[in-house]
Amino acid sequence: xxxxxxxLAARTERMNPSVIREILKLTELPGxxxxxxxxxxxxTFPVEAMRAATTRVLRDHPRxxxxxxxxxxxxxxxxxxxxxVGSRGVAVDAAQVLITTGSQQGLDLVGKALIxxxxxxxxxxxxxxxxxxxFTPYEPELVAIACDDEGPLPAALxxxxxxxxxxxxxxxxxxxxxxxxxxxxxxxxAASARDVGLPIVEDNPYGDLWYDAEPAAPIASLWREGxxxxxxFSKVLAPGLRLGYVVAPAEVMPKLLQAKQASDLHTPxxxxxxxxxxVKDGFLREHVPTIRKRYKAQRDAMQAALAAHLPQSGPRACxxxxxxxxxxxxxxxxxxxxxxxxxxxxxxxxxxFVPGAPFFAGAAKKNTLRLSFVTVxxxxxxxxxxALAAALETTR
Amino acid sequence: xxxxxxxLAARTERMNPSVIREILKLTELPGxxxxxxxxxxxxTFPVEAMRAATTRVLRDHPRxxxxxxxxxxxxxxxxxxxxxVGSRGVAVDAAQVLITTGSQQGLDLVGKALIxxxxxxxxxxxxxxxxxxxFTPYEPELVAIACDDEGPLPAALxxxxxxxxxxxxxxxxxxxxxxxxxxxxxxxxAASARDVGLPIVEDNPYGDLWYDAEPAAPIASLWREGxxxxxxFSKVLAPGLRLGYVVAPAEVMPKLLQAKQASDLHTPxxxxxxxxxxVKDGFLREHVPTIRKRYKAQRDAMQAALAAHLPQSGPRACxxxxxxxxxxxxxxxxxxxxxxxxxxxxxxxxxxFVPGAPFFAGAAKKNTLRLSFVTVxxxxxxxxxxALAAALETTR
Numbered sequence: 001x002x003x004x005x006x007x008l009a010a011r012t013e014r015m016n017p018s019v020i021r022e023i024l025k026l027t028e029l030p031g032x033x034x035x036x037x038x039x040x041x042x043x044t045f046p047v048e049a050m051r052a053a054t055t056r057v058l059r060d061h062p063r064x065x066x067x068x069x070x071x072x073x074x075x076x077x078x079x080x081x082x083x084x085v086g087s088r089g090v091a092v093d094a095a096q097v098l099i100t101t102g103s104q105q106g107l108d109l110v111g112k113a114l115i116x117x118x119x120x121x122x123x124x125x126x127x128x129x130x131x132x133x134x135f136t137p138y139e140p141e142l143v144a145i146a147c148d149d150e151g152p153l154p155a156a157l158x159x160x161x162x163x164x165x166x167x168x169x170x171x172x173x174x175x176x177x178x179x180x181x182x183x184x185x186x187x188x189x190a191a192s193a194r195d196v197g198l199p200i201v202e203d204n205p206y207g208d209l210w211y212d213a214e215p216a217a218p219i220a221s222l223w224r225e226g227x228x229x230x231x232x233f234s235k236v237l238a239p240g241l242r243l244g245y246v247v248a249p250a251e252v253m254p255k256l257l258q259a260k261q262a263s264d265l266h267t268p269x270x271x272x273x274x275x276x277x278x279v280k281d282g283f284l285r286e287h288v289p290t291i292r293k294r295y296k297a298q299r300d301a302m303q304a305a306l307a308a309h310l311p312q313s314g315p316r317a318c319x320x321x322x323x324x325x326x327x328x329x330x331x332x333x334x335x336x337x338x339x340x341x342x343x344x345x346x347x348x349x350x351x352x353f354v355p356g357a358p359f360f361a362g363a364a365k366k367n368t369l370r371l372s373f374v375t376v377x378x379x380x381x382x383x384x385x386x387a388l389a390a391a392l393e394t395t396r
Numbered sequence: 397x398x399x400x401x402x403x404l405a406a407r408t409e410r411m412n413p414s415v416i417r418e419i420l421k422l423t424e425l426p427g428x429x430x431x432x433x434x435x436x437x438x439x440t441f442p443v444e445a446m447r448a449a450t451t452r453v454l455r456d457h458p459r460x461x462x463x464x465x466x467x468x469x470x471x472x473x474x475x476x477x478x479x480x481v482g483s484r485g486v487a488v489d490a491a492q493v494l495i496t497t498g499s500q501q502g503l504d505l506v507g508k509a510l511i512x513x514x515x516x517x518x519x520x521x522x523x524x525x526x527x528x529x530x531f532t533p534y535e536p537e538l539v540a541i542a543c544d545d546e547g548p549l550p551a552a553l554x555x556x557x558x559x560x561x562x563x564x565x566x567x568x569x570x571x572x573x574x575x576x577x578x579x580x581x582x583x584x585x586a587a588s589a590r591d592v593g594l595p596i597v598e599d600n601p602y603g604d605l606w607y608d609a610e611p612a613a614p615i616a617s618l619w620r621e622g623x624x625x626x627x628x629f630s631k632v633l634a635p636g637l638r639l640g641y642v643v644a645p646a647e648v649m650p651k652l653l654q655a656k657q658a659s660d661l662h663t664p665x666x667x668x669x670x671x672x673x674x675v676k677d678g679f680l681r682e683h684v685p686t687i688r689k690r691y692k693a694q695r696d697a698m699q700a701a702l703a704a705h706l707p708q709s710g711p712r713a714c715x716x717x718x719x720x721x722x723x724x725x726x727x728x729x730x731x732x733x734x735x736x737x738x739x740x741x742x743x744x745x746x747x748x749f750v751p752g753a754p755f756f757a758g759a760a761k762k763n764t765l766r767l768s769f770v771t772v773x774x775x776x777x778x779x780x781x782x783a784l785a786a787a788l789e790t791t792r
Binding site for chain 1: 398399400401402403404405406407408411412413414435436438441443446447450451454455458459460461462463464465496497498500501504508509510511512513515526529530532533534561589590593594595621622630634635636637638645647648650651654655657658659660661662663664665666667
């Protein structure tokens with residue numbers, strides 16, 4: 001046999017199968033209550049609206065929907081996005097909007113345009129795993145910024161963020177921690193970042209999914225020329241369409257656009273037109289509240305179950321915040337409990353979760369885990385949390 | 397005003413707006429016959445079949461079509477692709493098939509997995525511009541392999557290709573040159589590449605669009621473990637769906653898959669299911685011949701017009717091959733004619749084309765241009781070529 005002719009790029013040594021993906025395989029056993037997922041509930045997909053929109057698009061504009069199109073995206077959808085983010089206080093022109101194949105692609109394009117091998121990139125602690133996966137192939141040096149319950153500490157930003165290519169931050173109901181950054185902290189982060197010349201990449205997949213109070217205005221509204229803002233239709237419509245967007249300062253946009261063109265020419269025309277057809281007349285104003293209502297009940301059920309079954313004081317106390325929105329609770333277990341070691345015991349007892357360690361770019365807190373409440377009915381949430389508590393009992 | 401906080405990655409200096417894209421803007425004026433396009437004719441899109449398939453998918457599997465899905469792709473579509481490439485002599489398992497967001501993404505993933513900064517990458521001369529755009533962000537040193545009318549010269553491959561990460565080759569009706577590599581040359585290329593340990597990336601977007609005789613078996617069938625094979629649904633169904641695939645040796649697949657996951661998580665579920673629904677019962681066997689018939693007539697019209705209006709002998713002779721398939725004629729003008737300088741004169745006379753220079757990774761032949769025959773009716777092709785001949789007359 002001849003030796004292999006293939007030589008892989010050095011970057012592939014840092015690329016690994018998603019830990020979560022591997023865990024999900026282990027936990028997709030029958031009878032297991034999975035609180036491990038990161039998927040929205042398919043009960044929230046507006047199937048009828050999608051069907052009607054698709055029918056109209058393929059009836060009225062089949063050739064355009066099936067033909068190659070501009071890399072920037074479908075112009076009316078870009079206009080819609082500009083108006084949408086404008087309504088959140090981020091005044092932009094449609095020319096600053098780039099439609100992407102899911103917001104995961106937005107993260108990849110940001111990496112392609114901004115990261116050199118060895119560039120420092122500042123991230124929250126913990127941070128979104130998909131962003132780490134998107135940035136890693138560009139071989140950055142990741143810098144974990146110290147965070148408290150309200151996100152990155154402005155002083156840590158000033159100390160650690162200087163010279164980094166950007167700070168990646170997910171201010172609303174973060175995946176995995178569920179935490180949100182309040183208005184005052186956002187202002188402090190923007191001021192501190194501006195002081196040290198650290199641009200911000202602000203990711204907002206969950207902002208519409210608030211259950212108690214609407215989130216503060218995006219950081220992008222505070223420092224427009226220093227912020228790239230990413231949004232997505234995955235959580236308010238459906239993720240399988242792979243539709244997201246990037247709003248970028250004029251100075252960065254041309255390179256993001258060229259990176260987009262090199263990556264997949266453009267996001268599928270049909271999908272862009274379908275989604276525009278669904279959203280253009282205000283559909284989300286009626287639809288999103290129905291998602292909020294459903295998820296809020298599930299969040300409340302998880303909070304009640306956690307409070308009922310997990311110790312909140314004493315030497316075995318667990319700690320969590322009630323997330324104001326999004327999809328996740330983040331649990332801190334007693335210091336001596338390794339969530340990864342806990343997982344098989346939990347699965348034995350009928351519940352699965354995602355250990356927290358993979359979400360840390362720096363030193364991992366191994367005693368953390370993520371629980372999703374959106375795909376499981378309240379009654380099953382209660383049973384799942386009880387099983388988790390039972391597994392935790394065995395670690396005493 | 398504070399200084400800009402943004403610092404772009406070094407790779408962005410090599411990334412440029414697509415020359416063709418810029419040219420297309422100039423030539424989209426009313427009244428211009430555009431032979432510049434690279435788009436398939438929308439008359440070939442099977443709109444009815446797409447509508448019916450979409451209706452079935454959104455009726456029978458709406459939740460799956462709208463939900464997140466595996467990065468590898470929709471399993472039945474992967475099976476279909478494995479059978480399809482198997483019928484061409486490339487025996488593979490569905491596990492070796494990765495569904496991509498157009499074959500442009502396949503090229504990007506190949507770059508991400510295989511190219512380090514400064515890696516040598518061997519390409520044909522001329523070569524597909526989209527591939528150059530996909531590879532360039534990974535900062536390769538491109539090596540243009542000498543070619544004749546039948547593609548890369550095996551001796552040049554052995555001399556120049558050694559140590560390169562791969563040879564990128566488009567053997568059927570190449571974009572831009574229209575040329576095809578015959579069976580004997582394919583065998584010689586495979587043998588030569590294997591000798592020097594040079595893997596091959598074989599791109600086949602046009603193989604089904606043959607007008608005279610079916611192309612030879614893919615190079616991948618001659619050196620399975622040394623070849624990555626890329627295919628696309630863009631030319632046989634519709635490009636706006638952005639659906640392609642990569643067939644890769646087991647040793648490379650895991651890294652392509654991780655690169656895919658980092659890039660956009662997965663190709664839209666709906667699009668994959670739609671296309672599978674369209675193709676699963678043999679639709680392409682009936683549909684593709686209708687495309688061939690249409691494009692063959694247009695190719696013949698262009699050949700007739702070129703033969704009628706352009707000098708083929710003497711000092712002002714032009715040179716071209718009749719492409720056996722695909723979408724393009726490639727014209728070599730007299731040595732002293734710069735096609736880029738010719739373009740405005742042609743546009744003045746009512747016809748547009750794409751100058752050939754951007755398709756060369758090495759020294760560009762400036763006296764070349766590309767003509768597409770697929771979106772223009774035979775009568776307009778005749779007028780367009782006449783206008784081109786008139787513009788050429790002014791260069792005497």
